[in-house]
Amino acid sequence: MEHAKLSQRLNWETDGHDWPNRSHSHFITAAGLSWHVQQFGLTATTEFKPQKILLLHGTGSSSHSWRDVAPLLALRYQVLVIDLPGHGFTSMPFAEEQSLSEMARKVSELLRVMSFTPTMVMGHSAGAAVAARMILDGAITPAALVSINGAFLGFGGLAGHVFSPIARLLAAGSFASRLFAWQASDSSIVEKLVRSTGSVLDPLGMKLYSQLVRNPGHVSAALAMMAHWDLDALERELPKLSLPVWLAVAENDLTVSPSQATQVARLLPDARRVMWPMLGHLAHEESPAQCVKLVDDVMRS
Numbered sequence: 347m348e349h350a351k352l353s354q355r356l357n358w359e360t361d362g363h364d365w366p367n368r369s370h371s372h373f374i375t376a377a378g379l380s381w382h383v384q385q386f387g388l389t390a391t392t393e394f395k396p397q398k399i400l401l402l403h404g405t406g407s408s409s410h411s412w413r414d415v416a417p418l419l420a421l422r423y424q425v426l427v428i429d430l431p432g433h434g435f436t437s438m439p440f441a442e443e444q445s446l447s448e449m450a451r452k453v454s455e456l457l458r459v460m461s462f463t464p465t466m467v468m469g470h471s472a473g474a475a476v477a478a479r480m481i482l483d484g485a486i487t488p489a490a491l492v493s494i495n496g497a498f499l500g501f502g503g504l505a506g507h508v509f510s511p512i513a514r515l516l517a518a519g520s521f522a523s524r525l526f527a528w529q530a531s532d533s534s535i536v537e538k539l540v541r542s543t544g545s546v547l548d549p550l551g552m553k554l555y556s557q558l559v560r561n562p563g564h565v566s567a568a569l570a571m572m573a574h575w576d577l578d579a580l581e582r583e584l585p586k587l588s589l590p591v592w593l594a595v596a597e598n599d600l601t602v603s604p605s606q607a608t609q610v611a612r613l614l615p616d617a618r619r620v621m622w623p624m625l626g627h628l629a630h631e632e633s634p635a636q637c638v639k640l641v642d643d644v645m646r647s
Contacts, residue, residue: 355563358382358435365435366413366554367427373435377455382435384409384427386420397645398424400457400464400488404471404497405575406568408434410554411470414634419641426462428453430476432567434558441570446580447483449571450476454485466644468492468637470630471602472571475580478591482583490644492592494630494637495602498584498610500577544600544626551631584613592644594620594629594637601627 362368370384388396399419401412409427419425431452432438439452453476457463467488469477474496480486536556540547547555558564591614595607604621611617622629622636630637 354561355438356435356558356561361557361561362435366410366550367416370416371409374456374460376459377452379431379439379452379456380437381456382409382429383456383460384416385425386416386427387424388420388422390424396422396424397465398426398462399641400462400467400477400486401425401427402453402467402469402473402476403430403433404469404473405571406433406558406564407470408554408558408564410434410558411628411631413550413554413631415630415637418634418638422642423465423645426457426460426464428456430473430567430571432570433564438563438567438570441566442574444567444570445574446475446479446576448574450479450483450485454480454483457486464488466490466492466641468494468641469496470494471497471627472575474498475577478584478587479580481589482580482586488589490590490592490647491587492594492640492644494594495596495599495627496593496607496610497602498577499581499606540628542600543628544596544598545628545632546626547628547631551628581613584610585615588615590616590618590644590647592618592620592640594622594640596625596627596629597621597623598626599629 367384370386371382374381374383390396401416403409403411408429412427416425416427429436431449432444464486465488467477474493475498477491478498481491533556536559540552540555593607593611595604597604607619611619620640625632
């Protein structure tokens with residue numbers, strides 16, 4: 347059930363009136379949530395079955411981050427973009443259900459309800475971890491996983507012990523999310539947040555992130571996700587990911603260190619690294635054509 351009393355949520359009729367690719371949006375009920383999804387691409391026929399691609403955004407982002415990638419992919423594939431639980435216009439579960447395993451379960455249930463069986467999954471940051479968890483759990487069996495600056499490993503050390511308790515404290519009530527959203531009304535705060543990722547976004551990208559981080563409900567979901575995000579089990583199981591995993595690494599990523607991809611690659615049976623120079627953590631938003639080219643390369647391999 348959604349925690350309406352916890353914090354204000356984005357409203358589709360008002361906040362979503364000019365949402366990117368709005369004509370492709372609709373809402374699906376699955377796993378106890380109302381999901382905002384966007385579907386693009388070719389229609390299946392008796393003779394033709396287009397390959398299907400699932401795009402998963404990262405923590406604190408939403409479907410908007412694929413706004414330029416999805417329409418380009420739709421020229422050749424069927425594409426599904428979703429807002430993860432509590433993010434964007436998808437309703438919020440209980441905070442403790444924002445864990446990696448629970449989020450993966452809920453996304454898997456959504457795909458089941460929609461009868462969407464992805465040929466390939468592309469995940470950005472934490473979205474790549476969600477995809478990996480779904481594959482390890484046997485919920486989906488894509489031919490390949492593409493990670494854009496994937497966040498597969500925990501913080502480790504002192505940071506790992508400090509970060510989660512603080513995040514849990516902040517996520518426990520609505521005051522922190524409302525305070526953050528109030529501070530984000532200052533455009534310079536949002537600009538600093540985006541710059542801290544190592545990326546440079548266009549004005550529309552800045553506007554959309556400003557809209558998200560100024561909403562207490564969206565911030566609450568991101569905080570709850572961080573508070574309950576445990577990657578230790580995923581790290582131990584990465585060697586079981588037998589499918590090809592493409593690791594796209596942005597040279598200027600200041601959120602997930604590019605060196606993490608080297609560690610992840612050592613754990614994977616079939617890892618393929620791709621370095622993208624001059625881009626930051628939000629590389630798919632900075633260079634959508636480069637992202638689409640990678641998908642085409644993967645599909646042809």
